[in-house]
Amino acid sequence: MQEIPLSQILFVSTALFFIGMYGLFTRRNLITMLMSIELMLNSVNINFVAFNKYLFPDHLDGLFFTLFIITIAAAEAAVAIAIIINLYRSHNSIDVENATEMKN
Amino acid sequence: MSNYLYILWIPLLPLATFVILGIFGRKYLSSIAGLLGTASLLTSTILSFVAAKQYFFVDGKVNGVYQKIVALKYTWLEFAPNMSIDLGIIIDPISVMMLVVVTSVSLMVHVFSLGYMKGEERFATYYAFLSLFTFSMLGLILSSNIFQVYMFWELVGVSSFLLISYYFNKPAAVAASKKAFIVTRFADLGFLIGILILGYYGGTLDIGLLIERFTSVHSTQFLSITSASFLGASMLTWGLTLVFMGGAGKSAMFPLHIWLPDAMEGPTPVSALIHAATMVVAGVYLVARMFPVFTMDESALNIVTYVGAASALFAAIIACTQTDIKRVLAYSTMSQIGYMMFALGISKNGGENGLGYMASMFHLFTHAFFKSLLFLGAGSVIHMVHSNEMKDMGGLRKLMPITHIAFLIACLAIAGIPPFAGFFSKEEILTAAFHENKIIYGIALFTAALTSFYMFRLYFNIFWSKDAPADNHHESHGEGPWVMKLPLLILAACAVGVGFIPFSQFITSDGAPIETHIDVVFSIVPVALSVLAILLAASFYKNQNGKSDKVAAAFGGLYTAAHKKFYIDEVYLFITKKIIFPFIGQPIAWADKNIVDGFMQWLAKITLKVSVLIKGLQSGKVQNYAMYFFGGIVVLSILFIYIWK
Numbered sequence: 001m002q003e004i005p006l007s008q009i010l011f012v013s014t015a016l017f018f019i020g021m022y023g024l025f026t027r028r029n030l031i032t033m034l035m036s037i038e039l040m041l042n043s044v045n046i047n048f049v050a051f052n053k054y055l056f057p058d059h060l061d062g063l064f065f066t067l068f069i070i071t072i073a074a075a076e077a078a079v080a081i082a083i084i085i086n087l088y089r090s091h092n093s094i095d096v097e098n099a100t101e102m103k104n
Numbered sequence: 105m106s107n108y109l110y111i112l113w114i115p116l117l118p119l120a121t122f123v124i125l126g127i128f129g130r131k132y133l134s135s136i137a138g139l140l141g142t143a144s145l146l147t148s149t150i151l152s153f154v155a156a157k158q159y160f161f162v163d164g165k166v167n168g169v170y171q172k173i174v175a176l177k178y179t180w181l182e183f184a185p186n187m188s189i190d191l192g193i194i195i196d197p198i199s200v201m202m203l204v205v206v207t208s209v210s211l212m213v214h215v216f217s218l219g220y221m222k223g224e225e226r227f228a229t230y231y232a233f234l235s236l237f238t239f240s241m242l243g244l245i246l247s248s249n250i251f252q253v254y255m256f257w258e259l260v261g262v263s264s265f266l267l268i269s270y271y272f273n274k275p276a277a278v279a280a281s282k283k284a285f286i287v288t289r290f291a292d293l294g295f296l297i298g299i300l301i302l303g304y305y306g307g308t309l310d311i312g313l314l315i316e317r318f319t320s321v322h323s324t325q326f327l328s329i330t331s332a333s334f335l336g337a338s339m340l341t342w343g344l345t346l347v348f349m350g351g352a353g354k355s356a357m358f359p360l361h362i363w364l365p366d367a368m369e370g371p372t373p374v375s376a377l378i379h380a381a382t383m384v385v386a387g388v389y390l391v392a393r394m395f396p397v398f399t400m401d402e403s404a405l406n407i408v409t410y411v412g413a414a415s416a417l418f419a420a421i422i423a424c425t426q427t428d429i430k431r432v433l434a435y436s437t438m439s440q441i442g443y444m445m446f447a448l449g450i451s452k453n454g455g456e457n458g459l460g461y462m463a464s465m466f467h468l469f470t471h472a473f474f475k476s477l478l479f480l481g482a483g484s485v486i487h488m489v490h491s492n493e494m495k496d497m498g499g500l501r502k503l504m505p506i507t508h509i510a511f512l513i514a515c516l517a518i519a520g521i522p523p524f525a526g527f528f529s530k531e532e533i534l535t536a537a538f539h540e541n542k543i544i545y546g547i548a549l550f551t552a553a554l555t556s557f558y559m560f561r562l563y564f565n566i567f568w569s570k571d572a573p574a575d576n577h578h579e580s581h582g583e584g585p586w587v588m589k590l591p592l593l594i595l596a597a598c599a600v601g602v603g604f605i606p607f608s609q610f611i612t613s614d615g616a617p618i619e620t621h622i623d624v625v626f627s628i629v630p631v632a633l634s635v636l637a638i639l640l641a642a643s644f645y646k647n648q649n650g651k652s653d654k655v656a657a658a659f660g661g662l663y664t665a666a667h668k669k670f671y672i673d674e675v676y677l678f679i680t681k682k683i684i685f686p687f688i689g690q691p692i693a694w695a696d697k698n699i700v701d702g703f704m705q706w707l708a709k710i711t712l713k714v715s716v717l718i719k720g721l722q723s724g725k726v727q728n729y730a731m732y733f734f735g736g737i738v739v740l741s742i743l744f745i746y747i748w749k
Contacts, residue, residue, distance in 0.1 A: 024727070024730055025730065096725065099726070100723070100724035101724060103723055
């Protein structure tokens with residue numbers, strides 16, 4: 001089987017990253033924004049794994065990093081959802097446009 | 105050399121009492137606060153008697169001369185090699201003598217206060233402050249380093265402030281405490297500068313070393329301090345005069361005396377302790393401590409002499425006209441301290457020439473007992489009639505027999521009638537003055553007569569003058585409980601007995617005992633003058649006959665001036681209110697408000713402006729913040745990739 005070149009994998013991860021960024025900036029719904037952030041994190045994970053495999057095949061650092069990031073992303077999602085629930089309780093919506101108490 | 109370390113406990117016990125009563129006193133210990141304070145002080149007193157016995161009779165003497173012993177030395181702050189602030193304990197004749205005086209007078213006051221202050225709301229606080237004062241006074245006495253003296257000196261000032269303003273809901277007491285604090289603080293500024301001058305030229309702050317260096321004429325330190333001069337006086341004169349200024353402030357010497365009469369607003373036992381027997385003699389003690397250095401400089405000693413003599417005379421004249429019994433006693437204290445000061449001033453160092461020094465210390469010793477007795481007696485009287493004014497008293501001798509006898513003994517002692525204590529010490533001072541300086545002798549003699557006059561004016565006004573008060577509500581509580589009578593009796597016994605101590609065997613300027621004897625012929629004049637003054641007072645005041653008013657009218661202006669305390673307070677008020685406040689205080693206040701504060705406010709304004717400008721960036725929209733964040737990352741990436749490769 002022919003190997004996929006590194007550049008294509010990087011292309012995929014870059015695309016994933018900017019899709020995530022687009023989502024983060026355009027969506028008003030906090031849950032969607034959280035999903036977009038997860039997309040960005042995963043694009044980074046792909047980068048780690050790809051560079052590890054292509055550049056330093058005899059090392060495992062990149063893989064472990066990915067494992068750590070997955071763990072932390074899970075924790076972070078839990079915290080973020082707790083925040084979102086609290087926001088919903090106080091504002092009755094999870095639309096970021098409605099939570100502008102920090103203005104000025 | 106034997107061990108004197110246990111002396112450390114003498115000041116530490118009152119300190120511990122202060123801490124315990126200060127923290128727990130009001131809530132938990134208010135019923136036993138007095139007993140606790142008295143018990144700890146009793147222990148201190150016993151320890152100091154043990155120390156005195158050990159020092160004077162067992163091992164203080166080497167080859168017939170009392171030694172200076174440094175019992176403890178601990179380097180506390182070292183700012184340069186050989187230049188450090190040490191904490192130490194010095195044992196020499198005067199410090200041991202002062203230990204005995206301070207602890208025993210303080211003990212008497214503690215016992216007396218058990219009765220006098222009973223039922224006060226802040227009883228525990230009162231005892232806490234008394235303990236703090238006793239601790240700082242004992243610390244001052246034992247200090248081996250002049251900076252350590254200064255620290256305890258300030259502590260003494262603070263505790264005096266606290267005790268004067270004990271009745272803090274009385275405006276007069278608050279004003280008096282502030283006055284006492286500010287006046288003595290002002291004097292302490294001089295003291296500090298004096299310490300710095302002596303320390304700078306002497307290269308040390310240790311009292312023993314300073315004395316050693318400044319008394320040997322060939323030492324480099326002595327040469328440098330005497331050759332440097334400022335405004336026509338050598339730096340040695342300046343340093344000693346400034347140190348004396350600190351002493352004059354605490355000892356209420358003219359013209360820094362104005363706080364002492366007002367300080368009588370404090371509770372009477374406090375006046376007995378602080379403003380009669382212990383704190384006010386700190387100035388005398390300080391001069392005595394530095395005495396060998398003072399003898400190296402004629403002009404500084406002359407200042408001590410004349411300030412002392414002027415205060416003695418000045419205060420005695422005022423005392424003749426005051427009507428508040430505590431104020432009379434305050435001026436009498438000032439006058440007696442003046443005595444001690446000029447006795448030091450006319451003295452020389454060493455041998456028979458050091459008679460003045462020994463006489464001064466002797467007078468300090470006897471004065472502490474009879475003056476605290478007078479104050480405690482006055483306390484008893486005030487406790488009974490609830491007034492400080494002479495006109496509310498009279499005829500009390502039947503109602504208060506014990507107080508009457510004690511007060512009479514103290515009056516005879518201060519008047520210098522043999523065989524009471526004051527006679528012996530005053531004779532020594534007069535003898536020394538007669539040999540050294542005839543002018544001073546004249547002033548001293550006149551002051552002695554005045555002293556007898558105003559003391560017996562006080563005595564007759566309180567205990568004779570009128571018939572016993574008709575309304576008998578006084579009878580109900582009599583002379584007060586035995587805790588108030590016992591100290592009077594003990595102190596009265598001291599006022600009779602302490603004069604017979606062969607003081608010159610123990611305390612002299614150089615430690616070697618000298619021989620003194622009472623010259624009967626010499627004593628005739630002062631004693632006769634005192635007796636005459638007493639008879640004069642008796643004829644004026646024993647019965648109300650109006651003679652005194654006629655004499656007062658005959659003196660006219662002088663009487664009014666003395667009654668108004670020679671307008672010294674008014675002079676101070678004029679200087680501060682009319683000169684210092686508008687010409688110095690207000691420009692400085694202006695500069696502080698407009699320049700110092702102005703700069704700070706300008707900084708605050710700039711910060712406010714900037715924050716208003718950048719406030720718009722805070723949109724409150726979380727996505728905008730994310731945008732800035734990514735924008736920042738992009739900028740950083742460009743910087744790292746293309747510019748700082």
